[in-house]
Amino acid sequence: MIPAKFDYKKVSSVKEAVDLLDEYGYDAKILSGGHSLIPAMKLRLNRPEILVDISGIHGMDSITEDGNEIVIGANCTHSAIVNSELINSELDILAQTAKCIGDVQVRNRGTIGGSLAHADPSADYPATVLACDAKIEVEGKNGKRTIAATDFFQGIFTTALEDDEIITAVRFPKVTNGNYQKFFQSASRFAVVGVAVVKEGGSVKVGITGVSDTPYRATAVENAYSGNTGEAADHAVDGVEVMSDHFADAEYRSHLAKVFVKRALEA
Amino acid sequence: MNISITVNGKVYSHDVEPRMSLAQYLREVLDLTGTHIGCDTTGCGACTITLDGNAVKSCTLLAVQADGCEVTTIEGMANGHAMHPIQEAFKENHGLQCGFCTPGMVMTAADILKNNPNPTEEEIRHGLEGNFCRCTGYHNIVKSIRHAAEKING
Numbered sequence: 504m505i506p507a508k509f510d511y512k513k514v515s516s517v518k519e520a521v522d523l524l525d526e527y528g529y530d531a532k533i534l535s536g537g538h539s540l541i542p543a544m545k546l547r548l549n550r551p552e553i554l555v556d557i558s559g560i561h562g563m564d565s566i567t568e569d570g571n572e573i574v575i576g577a578n579c580t581h582s583a584i585v586n587s588e589l590i591n592s593e594l595d596i597l598a599q600t601a602k603c604i605g606d607v608q609v610r611n612r613g614t615i616g617g618s619l620a621h622a623d624p625s626a627d628y629p630a631t632v633l634a635c636d637a638k639i640e641v642e643g644k645n646g647k648r649t650i651a652a653t654d655f656f657q658g659i660f661t662t663a664l665e666d667d668e669i670i671t672a673v674r675f676p677k678v679t680n681g682n683y684q685k686f687f688q689s690a691s692r693f694a695v696v697g698v699a700v701v702k703e704g705g706s707v708k709v710g711i712t713g714v715s716d717t718p719y720r721a722t723a724v725e726n727a728y729s730g731n732t733g734e735a736a737d738h739a740v741d742g743v744e745v746m747s748d749h750f751a752d753a754e755y756r757s758h759l760a761k762v763f764v765k766r767a768l769e770a
Numbered sequence: 771m772n773i774s775i776t777v778n779g780k781v782y783s784h785d786v787e788p789r790m791s792l793a794q795y796l797r798e799v800l801d802l803t804g805t806h807i808g809c810d811t812t813g814c815g816a817c818t819i820t821l822d823g824n825a826v827k828s829c830t831l832l833a834v835q836a837d838g839c840e841v842t843t844i845e846g847m848a849n850g851h852a853m854h855p856i857q858e859a860f861k862e863n864h865g866l867q868c869g870f871c872t873p874g875m876v877m878t879a880a881d882i883l884k885n886n887p888n889p890t891e892e893e894i895r896h897g898l899e900g901n902f903c904r905c906t907g908y909h910n911i912v913k914s915i916r917h918a919a920e921k922i923n924g
Contacts, residue, residue: 610898
């Protein structure tokens with residue numbers, strides 16, 4: 504399978520990328536690892552006129568500590584996250600999440616910025632980004648802004664990013680007590696259900712992916728949580744339209760969501 | 771677009787279309803047909819090569835993205851006529867039946883052993899999650915990689 508023809512431009516600065524997005528609008532796509540985009544282009548689900556390769560932008564693959572936060576460049580691969588000492592010691596839940604994405608080859612190429620911008624409803628990171636209350640740093644022709652995780656995901660493959668904006672980094676608070684639990688789609692290894700739980704004192708924050716067409720904070724679980732995990736987990740899909748496909752219908756998916764929320768709360 | 775890639779230690783320069791995958795480039799331009807294309811959608815791992823030392827699926831990489839990089843394919847594993855210890859181990863442990871997945875398995879095994887010279891069976895199986903063998907020869911593939919680790923570690 505060969506994608507439709509496109510032009511390719513490798514840029515060396517965010518500004519250069521933003522200028523091209525501004526010029527080409529919807530016909531331009533950002534290329535980082537390409538592990539969501541290239542398969543979609545081969546299947547002709549996506550036919551951009553130009554690919555803007557941001558993988559060479561200096562410093563966009565760094566992982567740094569900034570006070571009580573960890574700042575992860577958008578071009579960081581899943582492998583870089585899995586292997587980062589800083590993330591393993593200060594943000595272990597993200598290493599856990601990255602470790603169960605795809606397979607080793609995919610993790611060696613796919614990036615956190617690319618995954619978040621693509622917003623696949625079964626991607627792993629969104630659950631963790633939501634549960635951690637991370638902030639997405641973006642840059643566009645009108646400058647920089649920061650988007651709260653809870654405002655970022657807007658629907659299937661849809662985010663709060665404007666056409667001329669790219670993700671430059673993701674800013675996480677340090678998290679000492681968090682975990683990610685996942686039921687794998689056995690062939691694709693995407694999440695049929697993915698649940699991230701962050702515990703702080705007596706309260707919890709719960710992010711869920713794979714269940715609805717938009718990843719969400721399970722506020723009903725958070726409100727019901729008081730140590731009785733089973734009871735709280737029963738609220739995993741309250742008010743949510745649950746996805747259904749040939750692999751997991753809505754009833755089964757709802758059941759899995761409750762089971763995995765319970766596991767994540769108890770882990 | 772003009773690209774320059776080092777493949778198995780040799781530098782190649784070609785003018786390629788941006789839409790050409792690295793797998794296609796290796797097979798059709800360089801005639802290195804040991805890299806197989808199976809699913810062509812990042813699932814099966816038959817096209818696995820190493821890019822700057824890391825295992826990647828070359829069907830999901832544009833040749834232009836590999837510009838300036840170092841690639842090793844299955845053809846680059848042997849030292850002249852002497853097989854790489856991983857290749858030897860596959861031969862000795864019946865780690866292949868039809869052989870279609872084998873180049874990808876060997877290249878992924880190289881990545882596993884590079885990062886973890888003495889992996890457990892479980893770690894090997896975790897490392898092979900992105901490689902399919904439809905002869906279902908996994909048992910002997912895992913055995914081969916264990917054996918290769920022993921050979922390399924002496």
